[in-house]
Amino acid sequence: MNFVKTFRTLLENASPSGFEAHGAKTIADLAAPYCDKVKIDALGNVICRKKGSGKRIMVAAHMDVIGFMVNRFEKDGFLQVTNIGGHRASRLSGKKVRFLSGVQGVLFERSDAELKTKTGDKAAMTDLFLDIGAASEEEARKMVRVGDVAVFDYEAKEIGDGLLMSPYCDNLASCAAMLCAMSQVKKTENDLYFVFTVQEEQGLKGSKTSAHAIEPDLGIAIDLTHAGDCPGAADGEVKLGKGPAIKVKDASLICTPEAVEHLRRSAEENGISYQDEVLLRGGTDTASILVSRDGVPSGCVSIPGRYIHSTAETISVKDGEQAAVLLARACEKEL
Ligand SMILES: [Zn+2]
Structure with missing residues (x-):
């Protein structure tokens, strides 16, 4: 093997x-x-x-x-995710993820300035959002649901x-x-x-x-x-x-x-x-x-x-x- x-x-x-x-x-x-x-x-x-x-x-x-789980939908098709296992949120902006269903997306920070002041472990998952390419909340809800999980896509x-x-x-x-x-x-x-x-x-x-x-x-x-x-x-x-x-x-x-x-x-x-x-x-x-x-x-x-x-x-x-x-x-x- x-x-x-x-x-x-x-x-x-x-x-x-x-x-x-x-x-x-x-x-x-x-x-x-x-x-x-x-x-x-x-x-x-x-x-x-x-x-x-x-x-x-x-x-x-x-x-x-370790991975991520959808915990809420936001306006305009963006998502909020929570962590599964230990992540340092300040390192996650720009990282690609994929859901077990195959849906792909990218995590990004809400405010660059805010994330930079919250260095180390102080940044939280709520400082990030997930973009799965949906044009609206309605479309996003057709692609994933609350509780769906994703992993790093590399x-x-x-x-x-x-x-x-x-x-x-x-x-x-x-x-x-x-x-x-x-x-x-x-x-x-x-x-x-x-x-x-x-x-x-x-x-x-x-x-x-x-x-x-x-x-x-x-x-x-x-x-x-x-x-x-x-x-x-x-x-x-x-x-x-x-x-x-x-x-x-x-x-x-x-x-x-x-x-x-x-x-x-x-x-x-x-x-x-x-x-x-x-x-x-x-x-x-x-x-x-x-x-x-x-x-x-x-x-x-x-x-x-x-x-x-x-x-x-x-x-x-x-x-x-x-x-x-x-x-x-x-x-x-x-x-
Ligand atoms: Zn281990």
């Missing part, structure tokens, strides 16, 4: 939190050849089991992406020396890596569950319910982490192209030392380069798996990324490929 090709396929079906059914079928079809059973649960998590007689390992990659580009620049590397790059890992896992006693989770960007929801159902002996999430290697970054030491990172801590949890050790030894015993990660902000599905049931030892493999939650999230293709290899080896290793 090719990492970039798989990512591009997932990107075509990018689905915002709560609307994962849009892309879930594609993921289930890609996963089916590499597991014994694929199930989509009540919340929409895609749970893929590769049966074993030993300990249960749950690997989780969230498949939801293609993936391979740039420079092996970098991939695209919206939704967070977290479709991890989904692609998890699919690649599934295709690479060799014979093992471990009972493996690969879960493509819903609503991570809305508060780690799908991982919570799926971890409850699976009751794993070890939890491993895979997600993007902020690289600290571009101008102004102050997020630790992780760099693009130096291998996947093994998380020790972020703002949502301290990973269980046994889980960190399991991942480090899986890398070291197989000659996989990795980086140590301590991130000062952010959170991942790891945090909700950790506190499920009576508590589950949990760790996280991270793909280093720049410009996370923008239209140009940038990762190293090699880091993504190596994250897949690391996951596969961690799944095979005895607990």
Whole structure:
């Protein structure tokens, strides 16, 4: 399975939190050849089991992406949208979006002067409007309705020396890596569950319910982490192209030392380069798996990324490929 090709396929079906059914079928079809059973649960998590007689390992990659939802119509055919997941409104003016129905549009600021004075997180989604090309409110209401959702409308580009620049590397790059890992896992006693989770960007929801159902002996999430290697970054030491990172801590949890050790030894015993990660902000599905049931030892493999939650999230293709290899080896290793 090719990492970039798989990512591009997932990107075509990018689905915002709560609307994962849009892309879930594609993921289930890609996963089916590499597991014994694929199930989509009540919340929409895609749970893929590769049966074993030993300990249960749950690997989780969230498949939801950040996006937008129509919340009101305005005069002359323009729309107001609210955010799904974390956006910085001051960065959104001029960005192209597409609805799951295919309707396209562009976000723009109501007042340039006003947006500039509201720098950083102070700008709000209500400082922007969405133009879908409708000539009137009546026409706009024929094209979309309140509650309809949209995603960024940009293609993936391979740039420079092996970098991939695209919206939704967070977290479709991890989904692609998890699919690649599934295709690479060799014979093992471990009972493996690969879960493509819903609503991570809305508060780690799908991982919570799926971890409850699976009751794993070890939890491993895979997600993007902020690289600290571009101008102004102050997020630790992780760099693009130096291998996947093994998380020790972020703002949502301290990973269980046994889980960190399991991942480090899986890398070291197989000659996989990795980086140590301590991130000062952010959170991942790891945090909700950790506190499920009576508590589950949990760790996280991270793909280093720049410009996370923008239209140009940038990762190293090699880091993504190596994250897949690391996951596969961690799944095979005895607990
Ligand atoms: Zn993420």
